[in-house]
Amino acid sequence: MxxxxxxxxxxxxxxxxxxxxxxxxxxxxxxxxxxxxxxxxxxxxxxxxxxxxxxxxxxxxxxxxxxxxxxxxxxxxxxxxxxxxxxxxxxxxxxxxxxxxxxxxxxxxxxxxxxxxxxxxxxxxxxxxxxxxxxxxxxxxxxxxxxxxxxxxxxxxxxxxxxxxxxxxxxxxxxxxxxxxxxxxxxxxxxxxxxxxxxxxxxxxxxxxxxxxxxxxxxxxxxxxxxxxxxxxxxxxxxxxxxxxxxxxxxxxxxxxxxxxxxxxxxxxxxxxxxxxxxxxxxxxxxxxxxxxxxxxxxxxxxxxxxxxxxxxxxxxxxxxxxxxxxxxxxxxxxxxxxxxxxxxxxxxxxxxxAPSQQELPPPPPAQACIRCGLCSEACPASLLPQQLYWYARAEDHDKLEAYNLFDCIECGACAYVCPSSIPLVQYYRAAKGDIRQARIDKEKADRSRERFAFRQERIARQEAEKEAKRLERAKAAAAAKAKMAAQKTSGDTPADPVAAAIAKARAQQVSAQQSPADQRAKLERQLASAEGRLKQTQDRLACAESEEQAEKFRAAVKAAELKLQEAKQKLALCDAPGSATTGIDDPVAAAIARAQAKMAMAPDEKLKANIESLRTRLVKAEEKLAEAHAEQSANTGALQLGVDKLREKIRSAEAELATLAPAPSAKPEARTPSAAEPVDAASAAIERAKAKAAARANMSEQDKLREQVSSLEQRLAKARQKLADAEAEGSPHVEALSTAAEKLASKLADTQSKLENA
The missing domain is CATH 3.40.50.11540 (NADH-ubiquinone oxidoreductase 51kDa subunit)
Known part of the structure; x- marks a missing residue:
């Protein structure tokens, strides 16, 4: 049995x-x-x-x-x-x-x-x-x-x-x-x-x-x-x-x-x-x-x-x-x-x-005070203490409830059935269980938030410590360099000026790397021969192209090779020109300085013309790269197209500015050499102009500032609409972006005009 x-x-x-x-x-x-x-x-x-x-x-x-x-x-x-x-x-x-x-x-x-x-x-x-x-x-x-x-x-x-x-x-x-x-x-x-x-x-x-x-x-x-x-x-x-x-x-x-x-x-x-x-x-x-x-x-x-x-x-x-x-x-x-x-x-x-009748299951009588009879404990099949759980549930003492194993209660209702005070004990237990479960959920959320906050604080502290360590390293290195420079200046071993020292070092490296005129000519001749060979090879490939797609790709490559060949010929011709050995061809730094000084001495219209020619040359190269990208179906096609559009816009702006200048006089003006008081550095000149403009704006009234903003926005909006029109005519993929930019400028202009009217 x-x-x-x-x-x-x-x-x-x-x-x-x-x-x-x-x-x-x-x-x-x-x-x-x-x-x-x-x-x-x-x-x-x-x-x-x-x-x-x-x-x-x-x-x-x-x-x-x-x-x-x-x-x-x-x-x-x-x-x-x-x-x-x-x-x-x-x-x-x-x-x-x-x-x-x-x-x-x-x-x-x-x-x-x-x-x-x-x-x-x-x-x-x-x-x-x-x-x-x-x-x-x-x-x-x-x-x-x-x-x-x-x-x-x-x-x-x-x-x-x-x-x-x-x-x-x-x-x-x-x-x-x-x-x-x-x-x-x-x-x-x-x-x-x-x-x-x-x-x-x-x-x-x-x-x-x-x-x-x-x-x-x-x-x-x-x-x-x-x-x-x-x-x-x-x-x-x-x-x-x-x-x-x-x-x-x-x-x-x-x-x-x-x-x-x-x-x-x-x-x-x-x-x-x-x-x-x-x-x-x-x-x-x-x-x-x-x-x-x-x-x-x-x-x-x-x-x-x-x-x-x-x-x-x-x-x-x-x-x-x-x-x-x-x-x-x-x-x-x-x-x-x-x-x-x-x-x-x-x-x-x-x-x-x-579906009980009134006699079968009458409504429960009102709850009375607990008389501590202990019948609920005797009836509990889980060997719990229902009376204590009842008091802790009423006091919402969740720690005590869990200590007295509230969740072992099966909610059978035996305790409430035998209670002479008619206390709905099970209802208290159910409500307490729900509160504890919700408190656990809230605690888990709070713990996760606390962990995220602590991690963030730790990350910020670590970043600040790393920044401070780097700052101290830089300060230490600067102090060491300063001490070394002071020692060198005292001993007279090397120049005290670091800029002069760097220039002297660059000059020394440049002198050591200089070649004789014969070596330079030999090198240019090799570059010319290489460019001619590359051009011939590319032309042969174009002749053997099997599809129109390959032919288009090779045509772009032929154009690039022709440009390389032309550049090599120009360099060789410059090397053969009289006085090339003394014009600074061997000194690229001096040549760059000379070109900058010559450019600053040019008249405004001549500067614009030179700028237009330079932009046109860059546009030709950019269009060739765009053609090659189209032929190869490159992912950079959009970026190259945007660069071409920008160059075209710059050319149009420069031509428009050139047209607004007065006609140049018949006699060519003498080349102007900047005096010692005039800044040769273009960056310094730009900074001075910015400072002057800021000083002028500081003295302007609020209405004058708004008028200047309206004028500037109108010019920018006109340029943006012109770009949009050109892009739509060319079927550019950037039409949507240009349209959005024009709309933003128009909105900003309207807001500024409204502010001006209110002022």
Missing amino acids: TQIWTIPGGIHPPENKHQSLVEPLAHIELPAELVLPLNQHLGAPAEPVVSVGEKVKTGQLIAQPGGQFSAALHASSSGEVVAIEDRPLPHPSGLTGPCIVIRPDGQDTWVALDPCPDYRQQNPVELVQKIRLAGIAGMGGAGFPTAIKLAPKANQPIDTLILNGTECEPYITADDRLMRDRPEQVIEGARLMAYLLGEPKRVVIGVEDNKPEAIAALKQAAAGSNVEVVAFPTKYPSGGEKQLITILTGREVPSGKIPADIGIVLQNVGTAVAAWRAVVHGEPLISRITTVVGEALEIQRNIEVRLGTPVAHVLAAHGFNAAAASRLVLGGPMMGYTLETGDVPVVKTTNCIL
Whole structure:
């Protein structure tokens, strides 16, 4: 005989189970609408895969799992999806949530199923995935996704599988009716789960001894199998997960742990049948057996009802008398909750709809002060201290609540049932649990924010330390250089001026690198020969081009080679010119200085002409590069095109400026050599002009400044519009960017004009 252990505490409330067992299992008609919440299980809600107006069939997937800890959702009848919106949920909060609403067509046309009669030929991992996609979740408790329990971790070897047929809550007989009418399916479900868990040593179905018909049917169906049916004395709440494990195995699940941590998996008998039908017949979970009971009903019985059926429709099919009912309860009188409306639907965890009369379940009396009788502690099946938890819950002392293991409370209601002061203890515990969970979430968010802030502060401090270290290194190096310079100046070894020293060093390197005129001519002749050879080779390739695309590419290359050849000839001619040895050709620094001085001595119109010629030369080279890029389909085509556009704009601006100058006199002006007082450095001249302009603006009134801004913006806008017009004419890809720039300038001009008018 199997050994039975006892649990602490517990109570014996009136069972009231006979009312719903008089009539056999029945069915009711489909409602006008099926409302299917996306979250009928613990974990993440499912994600819709259908849209409004779509036609669906019975058993069709309408929402896929929203993550690993989730379950799928299927259409419980064929019809049309008429809405995906928030509807009232079967939850103690009475809040609304996202639901898929289906209008049945009355045909109940099934989708094609994927049965697997011989599941032992399949991999257990594939079968667990099939159960997950069939939307199977716990049908006797909080709706834990079944696939998660059937796939324990590698470090959790399972030696015992328990099916829970206890159903200790008063009034509820859904599992009793299932075990009476379909015992073979319950046994097959147990064998399937044992196969998925690697054939644990013990497979047992626990049933309270107040269900003799169900026990006899199960034992007859289990004959010849390794499934053990165990009956034990009736006590509430022996159907709790941890309590049933203790009764059947003598083991206790540690606080904060799960049964898999001690090698046990526990499933409801209804869940086992649903999993077996999902694997063997390919049927997803679209219906369940629910007890409809209470003296406010004309008919009390168990029905197999489609998920999504509104509770109001179920009550109407059983002759509900609203005037006689004290309330509507979803679940049993101990652990159930009152419904605010009958519009909530039947879901995967709905095992009972209770409509009691005023005499059957009167309203609870007002709560009195606690008299410290200790009856709640004697009744607690989890060996907790309900009285202390009550005081700490009222004081919102979360640390004490966790120290007294609040989360080990299964919310069975035994403490509130025996309380002579009628204190709703479970309601305090539920509220405290919710507050603690929210506080944990807030703490996690705050910790993450604190970590981010600390990391940022550390990063800023590290950057500042690095900057300070570099600054100190530079200061140290500068001090060392200064000391070295002072020592050198005192000893007279090297020049004290670092600029003069650098110039002297560059001159020395330049002198050492100078070549004789004969060597220079030989080098230029080699460059000329190389350019001629490259040009000939490129022309030969052009002649042998196999396609127009290659020909275009080689034409661009020929142009580039011709320019190189022309440049080499010019250098050689310059070398052969009289006096080339004394014109600074060997000294590039002196030559650059001479060119700069000559440019500064030029008249304004001559400067503009020289600038225009230089820009045209650069434009030719830029257009050649653009042609080569087009031929090679280079990624730099856009940038090169932008450079060409800018050069063209500069040429137009220079030509316009040249046209505004007065005609040059017939006699060529003498070259002007800048005096010692005039700055030779162009950068210094620009700085002086900027300073003068800033000084002039400082003396201007606000209206004059605005007028100057308006004039400047008008000129810039005219140039921008000209660029835009040229780009549109040439079909440039930069039209959009130029248009945006012109619009911004126009907006800025309008704002400035408005400011001027107001001033």
